[in-house]
Amino acid sequence: MSKQKKRSKAFLHYLRGAHQSLFKTPSTMKSFILAAFIGSLIHLVPLLLLSNSIAPALALPALVQSDTATRPACDYNERGPLIHLRREAAVKDFTRLYLIERNPKKAFDKWIPGSSSLTFTVTSRIHSRYTQQNPNVPPENQGRDAAIKYITELQSTPGMTYWNISTFAGNGDQGAFGLFHFRRLVPGTETDFAIMDLLRFTGTCFTDHWDAKNQIFGNETNPLAYF
CATH class of the missing domain: 1.10.287 (Helix Hairpins)
Incomplete structure (x- = not known):
């Protein structure tokens, strides 16, 4: 039996x-x-x-959720005493999908769901509920769709690697933020950088992005430079 x-x-x-x-x-x-x-x-x-x-x-x-149709994992209106834990989990998962799995589309669909139908204006700062603060991004390339396209093309670079990855989430004077810091290297080239991405939370979703990077030459005066 x-x-x-x-x-x-x-x-x-x-x-x-x-x-x-x-x-x-x-x-x-x-x-x-x-x-x-x-x-x-x-x-x-x-x-x-x-x-x-x-x-x-x-x-x-x-x-079970199908990988072919990633649903948003965040909530623009989320509140509550445990929201800081959700935000820590959000930035870790976004970083994992972005840098480890190298799937920016999935990372954005989960944590920057937005809408592709909105139009960017400088005054309202709305475009797919995701605003780029990078000084090199022109107004026509605002929004999540342009960011996904750029990151996907960048990650197709042969030999590009990421390591020394760390994440953080916390509150600042202008809201709640998630941060991830990492090293990016393309072997055989001079594109070796220490990079920091800063993302502003609305609820548990990301809505604004800043980044800063320093090129690593290997002969820095400070032996503890960057990491």
């Missing part, structure tokens, strides 16, 4: 025994036992379902 059949048989035996015992019990105790019996069913039935072949059909579609 399979384990699943044994488990189902034991469960039915439990139900039968409990039913018989209930009618042999004085009426003053029946209400209490019935309540306890119903409470036990609440815990046992889900366990039985999860142990049988029906579980994948019922449970997994609600729990």
Whole structure:
């Protein structure tokens, strides 16, 4: 007999025994036992379902998210006493997707969902709910779509590597921010940089971006330079 059949048989035996015992019990105790019996069913039935072949059909579609359609993991309106933990998790996951998995589209879809239909204006500073503060980005290249395109092309550079990665999230005078600091190297070239990206939170989503970078020459006066 399979384990699943044994488990189902034991469960039915439990139900039968409990039913018989209930009618042999004085009426003053029946209400209490019935309540306890119903409470036990609440815990046992889900366990039985999860142990049988029906579980994948019922449970997994609600729990597993397809990689082909990444849903936003952030909330522009999120508040609460534990929001700092969510923000720390957000910047770590965004950095992992961006630098380790090298999937900027997925990183943006989760943490900078925005909307591609909005138009940028200098006064409102709105474009896909993501504003670039990088001085080299022209107004027509504002927004998440332009950023995804640029990062995707940059990461196609042969041999580009990232390491010395660290992240941080906290509050400042102008809001809450996430930061990640890392080293980027393209072997055989002079493009070896220490880079810091700063992202402003709205809720648990990112809405503004700044960056700063220093080229690493290898002969810096300070042996502790950058990292």
